Amino acid sequence: MSADGSPSLGGRPSSREAFISATAELLRAQGYAATGLNEIVARSGAPKGSLYFHFPGGKEQLAATAIAQAGAQLAGSIDAVLGSGADLAAGLGRLIDTMAAGLEASGYAAGCPIATVALEVSSESEPIRAAAAQAFESWLAALGARFAAGGLCDEEAESRAMFVLAAIEGALILARVRRSPAPLLAVREELVALVG
Amino acid sequence: MSADGSPSLGGRPSSREAFISATAELLRAQGYAATGLNEIVARSGAPKGSLYFHFPGGKEQLAATAIAQAGAQLAGSIDAVLGSGADLAAGLGRLIDTMAAGLEASGYAAGCPIATVALEVSSESEPIRAAAAQAFESWLAALGARFAAGGLCDEEAESRAMFVLAAIEGALILARVRRSPAPLLAVREELVALVG
Amino acid sequence: MSADGSPSLGGRPSSREAFISATAELLRAQGYAATGLNEIVARSGAPKGSLYFHFPGGKEQLAATAIAQAGAQLAGSIDAVLGSGADLAAGLGRLIDTMAAGLEASGYAAGCPIATVALEVSSESEPIRAAAAQAFESWLAALGARFAAGGLCDEEAESRAMFVLAAIEGALILARVRRSPAPLLAVREELVALVG
């Protein structure tokens, strides 16, 4: 998995993991600059003194780790949802439906777990930008593999995956701002028609 | 134009306008929370004491105004670029090319002028969210009008506009994070094929 | 009266008077430093730009004027209440009762109109200190005249007046902090016994 450390193999819920998950949740909803270390510590329930033991790189390292973990998790989800049926169009529909449901359930706070941070710091923090880029890459790979399996050549599959991911990311933005699932549903319609 | 005040008709470069444009530039590159008022004041060159005269609502009002103005500007640009030729597909291509050029020229800092802020504060500041929503709406209207003129019924035109805007917004995210125009180019290809 | 200007003889409620009375009220409840010019302007209803026309000396001059006016007013009240009956002890009792009633009615906000400011700025602003000193002097004179009329020699009357004023001022402090009229009532008892 991640090279940063063992994810508490069978042990008690470590402070480290608590920090990461608290960070991931806050970054998703508020972004990087608006999320304070004190806020993370308070939400995690872990002792503040432990933070710089686990993450000597401070806020930046913590955020990069959280982004990487969230990216890996979503990559797995994409693979799972798209692989559950033979029909790629139907899979894409289910993927978007899942996202729309989560977005609504959170009061339009839980969009893409990394897009906000990615936009904020892509010019400021190379480690975080790299983590975000790696996450996007893994999602593109998961999507591209399905398109390739569907008969497209590698080049076409890659372009198609990029298009699909971009449309979904953009729809998540529009949906959050409009507080409405309509953009996601419109994109779903168009993508299903395109792919099917 | 804007209801917030007269844009210094022919007058000297007002402090108010200097604040707004400095804010817009910084918000585009860094987002809301990472942009300090001191930074805005320094870049604007205007006196600090004047800020709360022009914007008694503080940072939030200033940001909402800047977002609104940037949104209106881009709506005009969309209309101009898309209306310059009869061919809608070609117009879309030119629009995306323009964005890609601007993004590269800025070292991948100047993406969508409002997406970053929109994601950051959509759950925190209603005025800013509303300004961003209005901006997106105006862009959708500009796009939808072209699709309707191209023969689609209103419903289809609206859905298609949403799809196109989402794809472009998403591509701008991916391009910034990857530091590459490839996502924009891929989306351009697919959209031109779709529309043409 | 005051040498600062004519108190709008028969005219409309001037901005000047509005500034002074708003200032007096705020100084009494909050003191000098906590009272902002904006707050004064807002409460007075007068235009902000006029403030420095009427009070070129700024906040300090405005406060000194308000303190002087409040001092003169209370001096008149002391004279009126103490002179309304032949019995000095009864007059003192009525004076303190009036103060206690006003204090309670205001929710323990309206104590001595000048003591708070006097303590705050006695080391910082000579004009305000002088105005406060003049106010105290006028109150001492009003009290001393009654004691002299009651048969004490000038020296004794002066000392007695100082004692009485000090006790009342101190009781007003204690009453505000305790949010109770008890200190005023205790002082009333003791003073009536002493004087009677």
Added chain:
Amino acid sequence: MSADGSPSLGGRPSSREAFISATAELLRAQGYAATGLNEIVARSGAPKGSLYFHFPGGKEQLAATAIAQAGAQLAGSIDAVLGSGADLAAGLGRLIDTMAAGLEASGYAAGCPIATVALEVSSESEPIRAAAAQAFESWLAALGARFAAGGLCDEEAESRAMFVLAAIEGALILARVRRSPAPLLAVREELVALVG
């Protein structure tokens, strides 16, 4: 003693104590609103960043603590001065003399350590008002105990203590504003005559 923390028992001069004593001195001379955090930090010599570690409640908590400590100190002094001799009247005289000497020595800046703040914020800050009320209460208790020991019944002792404290507090105001010890001396005369 205080429940707020250990007063650095024999340790080095802690930042915490430095903040408190600097605050107490400034509050006594200038009051609450006129005393800035920066001023406190500068005078204390301690680092500003430590302030919010020791006093997360900010300025208000710091002031309440300083008021409470000053109140406890003065309560001890009252007890010590009044208990040093059998004669209560003489003790009161010494107490007032001490205050008069301190006031003159400070250039009429060091009056009652809490009266200024108490008047300023009694309507604005409940914690500070409570601390001031507690301080006054402890002084009243110290005084009342002496009067009770002198033969007065509890009720009379309490009323007498209130009267004495009020007279002294009032005299401190008058003395500061007049820049003269006369009010304190007058009150001293009258009180000694009353008690003796």
Added chain:
DNA sequence: ACATTCGGGACCACCCGTTCCT
């Protein structure tokens, strides 16, 4: 190894009292 206290400035958004020019 892990946790905590405490220390350290830089920086935040906000608002102050004041003055210019009409």
Added chain:
DNA sequence: AGGAACGGGTGGTCCCGAATGT
């Protein structure tokens, strides 16, 4: 008399080391 504009300062909070227990 008055609306617009001005710098400087406010209290507060930030992210982060370094020393100190356990």
